[in-house]
Amino acid sequence: xxxxxxxxxxxxxxxxxxxxxxxxxxxxxxxxxxxxxxxxxxxxxxxxxxxxxxxxxxxxxxxxxxxxxxxxxxxxxxxxxxxxxxxxxxxxxxxxxxxxxxxxxxxxxxxxxxxxxxxxxxxxxxxxxxxxxxxxxxxxxxxxxxxxxxxxxxxxxxxxxxxxxxxxxxxxxxxxxxxxxxxxxxxxxxxxxxxxxxxxxxxxxxxxxxxxxxxxxxxxxxxxxxxxxxxxxxxxxxxxxxxxxxxxxxxxxxxxxxxxxxxxxxxxxxxxxxxxxxxxxxxxxxxxxx
Numbered sequence: 001x002x003x004x005x006x007x008x009x010x011x012x013x014x015x016x017x018x019x020x021x022x023x024x025x026x027x028x029x030x031x032x033x034x035x036x037x038x039x040x041x042x043x044x045x046x047x048x049x050x051x052x053x054x055x056x057x058x059x060x061x062x063x064x065x066x067x068x069x070x071x072x073x074x075x076x077x078x079x080x081x082x083x084x085x086x087x088x089x090x091x092x093x094x095x096x097x098x099x100x101x102x103x104x105x106x107x108x109x110x111x112x113x114x115x116x117x118x119x120x121x122x123x124x125x126x127x128x129x130x131x132x133x134x135x136x137x138x139x140x141x142x143x144x145x146x147x148x149x150x151x152x153x154x155x156x157x158x159x160x161x162x163x164x165x166x167x168x169x170x171x172x173x174x175x176x177x178x179x180x181x182x183x184x185x186x187x188x189x190x191x192x193x194x195x196x197x198x199x200x201x202x203x204x205x206x207x208x209x210x211x212x213x214x215x216x217x218x219x220x221x222x223x224x225x226x227x228x229x230x231x232x233x234x235x236x237x238x239x240x241x242x243x244x245x246x247x248x249x250x251x252x253x254x255x256x257x258x259x260x261x262x263x264x265x266x267x268x269x270x271x272x273x274x275x276x277x278x279x280x281x282x283x284x285x286x287x288x289x290x
Contacts, residue, residue, distance in 0.1 A: 007182055008255040010209065011151035014222040014232075022191060022231040024050040036129045043130055047194030047249035050235060051126075055175065057240035059117065064178045064239070064263055066113045067143075070104035071095075077259065085178055085261045087147040098145065099286025105143045109284055114141075118267060123242075127171055127269035130244065134272035138170075140280040140290065142266040146185050146256040153185060153255050155216035156204075156224045158193075159247040162215060162290065163268070166277035170270040172245050177263040180237040185256035187243065187264075188232040190225065193250035201228060201250065221252055 006013050014020060027049045030038045043049050065083030068076060072095065077086040096102035108114050118141065127135040146152055159172055180186040193201075204218040204227055218224045225232055232252075235241075245251065256262045270276060279290035 008151070008257070009153045009221045009252055010155060010219040011255065012220050012222070014225075018231075020222060020225050020231055021188075022233050024048070024189065024233045024235040026050050026052050026235075028052050028054055031126070040130055040132075043244065043246065047192070048189055048233075048243060048245040049130075051242040051244065052235075052238065053240045054242050055120070055122065055240045057238070059120075060175070060177055060239040063113065063117050066111075067104065067108050067145075067177070067263060068261075070108060085263060086259050087261050089149075097286070099143070099284070101285065103286075105145055106285055109141055109143050114143075118265070123173060123267065124269070126242075126244065127173070130171055131169060131269065131271050135269045136272050136276075138268040138270065138276060138280040139282055140268070140284045140288075142284045144253075144262070144264045144266065146253075146262045148257050148259065148261075151255060154187070154251075154253040155208075155210070155219045156190070156221060156250055156252040157216050158250055159245075159268075163247070163277040163280055165279065167270060167274040168247060169274055170247050170268055172247065173267045173269070174243040174245070175265045175267070176237040176239065176241055177265060178239050178260065180262055180264070181258075182234055182236065182254055183256075184258045184260055185254045185262040186234070186237045187251050187253050188221070188234045189245065190228065190250040190252075191230045191233050193228065193230060194246050194248040196228065196250070203227070217250060224250070224252075 005016050027042050028051050031051050061083050068082035068085045072092045074092045077088045080086040099105045201217050205214055209219045
């Protein structure tokens with residue numbers, strides 16, 4: 001599958017051309033071979049690991065169904081299953097703002113089904129392999145949920161700018177909770193950007209849709225790619241896929257334009273004994289400011 005000729009992020013179009021988009025490199029073969037040295041070398045070289053199919057697809061879809069079953073009548077399209085996560089096109093009156101107390105996302109990240117899913121030894125074991133020792137999963141575990149028409153997506157950014165009170169020896173695992181092709185709004189990664197010095201992309205922050213927040217690099221992905229002379233790397237994600245990336249790599253997400261909603265989980269691991277950012281020691285809420 002190839003992306004749609006034009007995609008969007010935060011409502012801004014980006015042309016799907018060979019100079020702007022390229023494929024993510026899969027590393028599931030190294031994972032299944034248990035080649036720890038090769039996995040660490042690939043992560044250092046690319047700044048990410050794309051691991052298709054390493055999680056149980058059925059478990060991921062059950063998690064998706066458990067979340068969407070929490071919504072009031074009228075949110076999901078009539079006659080569809082919560083596991084499909086198909087948006088009806090309208091948000092029921094009285095539903096709290098996304099991710100704050102009272103919204104299903106706020107409830108779900110504190111629920112036993114969610115926490116049980118994240119306790120799978122595969123996630124911690126991979127982090128231990130990559131970080132070279134015992135690890136801790138930070139308590140702030142983010143649930144991202146976008147539906148068509150919102151024109152909301154993650155701006156180009158590096159994770160380190162959002163947890164700069166911690167050791168830089170941290171890993172992010174990103175889990176698409178459901179199939180997530182380009183038009184559903186997955187993450188995209190700026191090729192080789194983990195090797196850039198911050199001053200190389202600092203000028204991009206001067207033109208932004210969030211002038212009071214200097215953490216995002218840009219909401220305009222095409223401008224970002226052309227300024228830095230690098231491509232956005234993409235793939236057609238499926239339930240069961242897993243991404244791991246270092247905190248220095250520039251990444252963003254595309255807008256959701258499909259009826260099927262985008263749902264994903266961000267989890268951070270750091271080495272046991274390293275100093276954490278205090279903002280990441282409590283459960284996530286969309287209004288926590290972190």
